[in-house]
Amino acid sequence: MRKIPKNIKALIFDCDGTLVDTMPLHMEAWKKAFEINGREFPHEFIDSLKGAPLPEIVQMYNEKFNDNLDFQKIGKAKKHFTHESIKTAKAIQPVVDVAIKNKNLMPMSVASGGSEYNVHTSLNSIGILDLFYPVLTSKNNIPAKPNPDIFLECAKQMNVSPEDCLVFEDGDFGLEAAERAGMQSVDVRKYL
Numbered sequence: 001m002r003k004i005p006k007n008i009k010a011l012i013f014d015c016d017g018t019l020v021d022t023m024p025l026h027m028e029a030w031k032k033a034f035e036i037n038g039r040e041f042p043h044e045f046i047d048s049l050k051g052a053p054l055p056e057i058v059q060m061y062n063e064k065f066n067d068n069l070d071f072q073k074i075g076k077a078k079k080h081f082t083h084e085s086i087k088t089a090k091a092i093q094p095v096v097d098v099a100i101k102n103k104n105l106m107p108m109s110v111a112s113g114g115s116e117y118n119v120h121t122s123l124n125s126i127g128i129l130d131l132f133y134p135v136l137t138s139k140n141n142i143p144a145k146p147n148p149d150i151f152l153e154c155a156k157q158m159n160v161s162p163e164d165c166l167v168f169e170d171g172d173f174g175l176e177a178a179e180r181a182g183m184q185s186v187d188v189r190k191y192l
Contacts, residue, residue, distance in 0.1 A: 001094050001191050004102070005184065010160040011102060012151055012178075013132070015112040017050060017170035018188050019099065020122040021090045022114075029081035033074050039067070050171035053113050053144045054078065082118060089122040095168055095188050099131050107158035110135040111150040111167075111174075133157070145173040148181035155181070 004011075017023040027047065034041040045064065049057050058071045099108055110132045112119045116139040123129040134157045136142060142150045155162045167178035167185040178185035 001098055001188075002186050004098075004166060007164060008106070008166045008184070009164040010107045010109070010155065010158045011099070011166050011168065012109050012111050012154045012183070013095065013099065013168045014170060014174050015110050015119045015122065016114055017092070018168050019092055019095050019110070019128070020126060021092050022086065022118070022122050023050070023170075025085045025089060026082060029078050029085065032081045033077035036077055037069060037074050039069065048172075050173065052173055053138060056144065079115070086118050086121050087125050089125050091126040091128075092188070092192065094191050096126065096128060098168065099128060103131055107160060108132050109154040109158055111145075111154050112137050113144050113150075114138060145171070146176035146180065148177045151177055151181040151183055155183075 013019050016026060027043065030046050031041040042061065042065070045061065046057065049060065054075050055071055058069055058074060061067065062069055102108060108131055110119065110123070114137055116137040119135060119137045120129060134154060136150055136153060142153055151165070151167060152162060155165050162182045165183045167183050168188055169175050169178060169185055170188050175185050175187055
């Protein structure tokens with residue numbers, strides 16, 4: 001993993017696919033939700049929208065595939081299947097090692113578009129929830145990535161300037177949000 005630059009005073013981590021290997025669990029939940037709604041699962045399309053909130057994913061799906069998939073119905077199914085499996089999430093060790101190594105050295109936070117339940121449960125399942133403050137999720141009603149607001153709110157709550165933050169991300173929307181926030185970033189996909 002890339003060395004932390006000397007000017008960095010705080011770390012911000014995405015959760016799903018960055019700290020915790022939940023993406024296969026989410027993709028399986030999406031697949032089941034599509035299937036019980038009588039739709040073929042568009043794996044590549046859904047995979048390309050990592051970090052986007054569920055309502056936006058369904059809206060983009062409907063536009064792209066000229067469909068009228070009901071957000072509430074598929075959202076309920078996806079949530080059910082995710083809740084069944086999220087406790088089995090595994091650590092993405094190279095990124096978790098960065099967080100553990102920097103414990104008590106600088107403030108660290110989590111900025112995720114995931115639900116509070118999923119984020120807290122998955123971080124708790126790998127024993128690192130207590131390393132981060134704040135842990136911002138969709139419950140905080142902050143505009144979703146690629147909007148930079150969630151990263152800017154983390155910096156504000158950690159009392160650190162945005163330019164002094166380093167973001168760890170696995171999604172294009174998150175990397176764009178970090179850039180728009182004026183923060184340096186690490187695309188963790190390059191190290192996994």
